Amino acid sequence: MKEKIKNFIVENFLFGERGLEDDEPLFESGIIDSLGLIKLLAFIDETFNISMNMSEINIEDFNTLNDILETIKNKMDQ
Amino acid sequence: MENLLWYLISLCLSIFIYWFILPRKWRSLFLFLISLLFISLFNLKYVFYFLLHIILVYLASLYIDKGEKKRRLILSLALLWLIGSLCFFKYSDLFFSTIIESGFEFSWMSKITFPTLLLPLGMSYIIFRLIHFVVEVYKKKSPTCSFIDFALYVLFFPTFLAGPVERFQRFHTQTLEMKTPDLSTINQGLFRILLGVAKKFVGDYLAKAIIPVLNTPESHPRFLVLLCIYGAAIQIYLDFSGYTDMALGVARLFGYKIMENFNRPFFQKNIAMFWRNWHISVYSWIRDYFFFPLFGYRASNLKIYFGIFLTMIVFMVWHKGNLNFLLLGIYHGLGLVVWQLFQEVKRKYPPIRKWSSRSYFNPVGIFFTFSFVSFGFLFFHLDLHQLYAVLDRIF
Numbered sequence: 001m002k003e004k005i006k007n008f009i010v011e012n013f014l015f016g017e018r019g020l021e022d023d024e025p026l027f028e029s030g031i032i033d034s035l036g037l038i039k040l041l042a043f044i045d046e047t048f049n050i051s052m053n054m055s056e057i058n059i060e061d062f063n064t065l066n067d068i069l070e071t072i073k074n075k076m077d078q
Numbered sequence: 079m080e081n082l083l084w085y086l087i088s089l090c091l092s093i094f095i096y097w098f099i100l101p102r103k104w105r106s107l108f109l110f111l112i113s114l115l116f117i118s119l120f121n122l123k124y125v126f127y128f129l130l131h132i133i134l135v136y137l138a139s140l141y142i143d144k145g146e147k148k149r150r151l152i153l154s155l156a157l158l159w160l161i162g163s164l165c166f167f168k169y170s171d172l173f174f175s176t177i178i179e180s181g182f183e184f185s186w187m188s189k190i191t192f193p194t195l196l197l198p199l200g201m202s203y204i205i206f207r208l209i210h211f212v213v214e215v216y217k218k219k220s221p222t223c224s225f226i227d228f229a230l231y232v233l234f235f236p237t238f239l240a241g242p243v244e245r246f247q248r249f250h251t252q253t254l255e256m257k258t259p260d261l262s263t264i265n266q267g268l269f270r271i272l273l274g275v276a277k278k279f280v281g282d283y284l285a286k287a288i289i290p291v292l293n294t295p296e297s298h299p300r301f302l303v304l305l306c307i308y309g310a311a312i313q314i315y316l317d318f319s320g321y322t323d324m325a326l327g328v329a330r331l332f333g334y335k336i337m338e339n340f341n342r343p344f345f346q347k348n349i350a351m352f353w354r355n356w357h358i359s360v361y362s363w364i365r366d367y368f369f370f371p372l373f374g375y376r377a378s379n380l381k382i383y384f385g386i387f388l389t390m391i392v393f394m395v396w397h398k399g400n401l402n403f404l405l406l407g408i409y410h411g412l413g414l415v416v417w418q419l420f421q422e423v424k425r426k427y428p429p430i431r432k433w434s435s436r437s438y439f440n441p442v443g444i445f446f447t448f449s450f451v452s453f454g455f456l457f458f459h460l461d462l463h464q465l466y467a468v469l470d471r472i473f
Contacts, residue, residue, distance in 0.1 A: 015424075015431055033350050034365050035418055038382060041375040054374040056217050059366065 001048065002069055008043050009065070012036075022065045037062055050075055093331050097258060106230050106253055109332060113235040117200075124198045132229050134159065135208045139215040143222045153216045157209060164205045167198065172399045200238045202396065206363050207232045211246050213367060220246050227253050236328040240321055242339045242359035249334065256333050267330030274323030281316030284309055292459060295471035303471050310459055311452035315344065318357070344451070347443035349413045352451055364393050383418065387411035406457040413450060 010020050013031050026032040032040065037059065041052050050072055061071040092112055100108055118125050138156040142149040211228070214220030222228075231249045291298050291306045298306075322339040329336045343356040353361055373385030387408075394407030424431040456465050 012425065015428075017435075027354075030351055030354070033354070034369060035382060035386070035421075038373075038375040038377075045375065052375075054370045057366075057370050058217070058219060059362070 001072070002065070004047060005040075005044070005068060006065055008040070008047075012039065020065060024065070025063055026065075027059060027063055032062075040068075044072065048072070089328065089331075096332060102256065105256065106224075106226050109235075110226050110230040110233065113230065113233040113238065116235040117233065117238065120199050127198055128201075128204055128233065129229075131160070131163065131204065131208060132232050133225075135212050136225055136228055139212050139222055139228075142212065142216050149216065153212060156212050160205050160209050160212075164202060167201060168396075169399045200240070203238070203241050203243055204232055206243045206360065207246070209367060210243070210363065214246060221250070223250055234329070234334070236325045236332070236334075237336060240318075240325070241357075242322060242325070242337050243363050244336050244359065248337065252334050259331075259333050263330060263333070267327045270323045270327030270330060272327075274320045274325075274327060277316040277320030277323060281313050281320055284313040284316065288313060289459065292456070292468055293464060295468045298471075300472055303468060307456060307468070307472075308448070308452045311344070311448070311455045314455055314458060315340070344448050345444055346447055347440055349410070349417050349447055349450060352447050353410075353414070361393065364389055364396075368392060383415045386414050386418065390414060402457045402461070405462075406454055409454050409457070413454075 006020055009026070009031070010016055010018075013026075013036055014020065020031075024031075026036075037057075040062065041054075041057070045051050052075065060067070062068050092108075096105055096108060114125055117128065135156055138152050141152050211220060211231070215222060227250060230253065231244070231246055234244075234249070237244060288306045288309045291302060292310060295303045319340045326336050326338070337359055339358050341355040341358065343352055346352040346355055369385055369389045373382055377385070388411070390411035391404065391407035394403040394410065397403050424434060456468060460468065
């Protein structure tokens, strides 16, 4: 899961031009914006069948790759 | 000047009592009472009006937090009440005056006199904090707390008039973990206050020099008018960020570190980055509580672009309900949509991506973004006739 999400971010938002650290801030550094988050959520839904309710999204929960994995884990535990 | 002197004396006295006389457990209550006193200086009615909203939202959040049935219904009612209240005060005058001016008034309307509704000062920011709190409690992301701690968060006087709209969790953690400040905290607070005063001073000076030129562009050289357009954007930044600096500085003196509202907005490479760094607390609020809930990730690209466009219109019309701000919303909405479309083009066409990522494009992007924003800010200062005259002079 981690590698798939990482590859998605690298290919779609970094255009494959460099790698991504697990704790690299995605929003503060401008790698992902609001629209990018929407695309990332759509990818997670399509690939792992994990639906997120947009009214329950907190952008801080997706700020790094580690945060994203933690958020998904919490969602799966619910 | 006399008012300012009283404010400074009261502030120093409050800080002394807050840190050196009161035990820690009484500090929240003391700050809350000071905030009420501060608001009552503008209008005593505001105090009762705001307290009514705070009590209702607090009760709703307690109910929602218990996980009872119908918590979604209670959330919806709370949101309806808060949004309705804001719209009523903010737009009812505009609504009725538009109907009357358009000649469509009903016969009963001529028999009544509409009271002039004054939007209570700071109301938008209070409503934003209340919506944030009740939604976060619903999401189970925010703890409930004592009424005084909650009311203090909503009415905290340094940020009462014009923000920033701090997030509850951050604020409440600081309330719970408040420590006696060291010298560097006091220095930081004083520095931010002085920085804010300096920005306001320079901003006011700039406004006096710039506005007359923009009001009569035909009597001034083209280059000077162009320079004043950029100057007007800087003036708005100095004025608004100067206020924020002072608010953050005063908050710091009471031990609170409130979120920043600006992060070098005129040095951003594109319009999306600009909006992430300008009026951060409200822009991120609109994103989290308007854009995300209304335009989910299952939406088509077209719907998402429309969502971006609509969000900017709502954001601008929230500032002021008139034609200028509607046009400003359309202007920035289109700017953001075009930027997103360009991102799609970059994604699909590697040569364009490679070309646009060259290092010399960074200063070009910064200048282009600053220019785009500066021309947009003319809507703040000028009516449409004046705006046309300025553009006619330049082009």
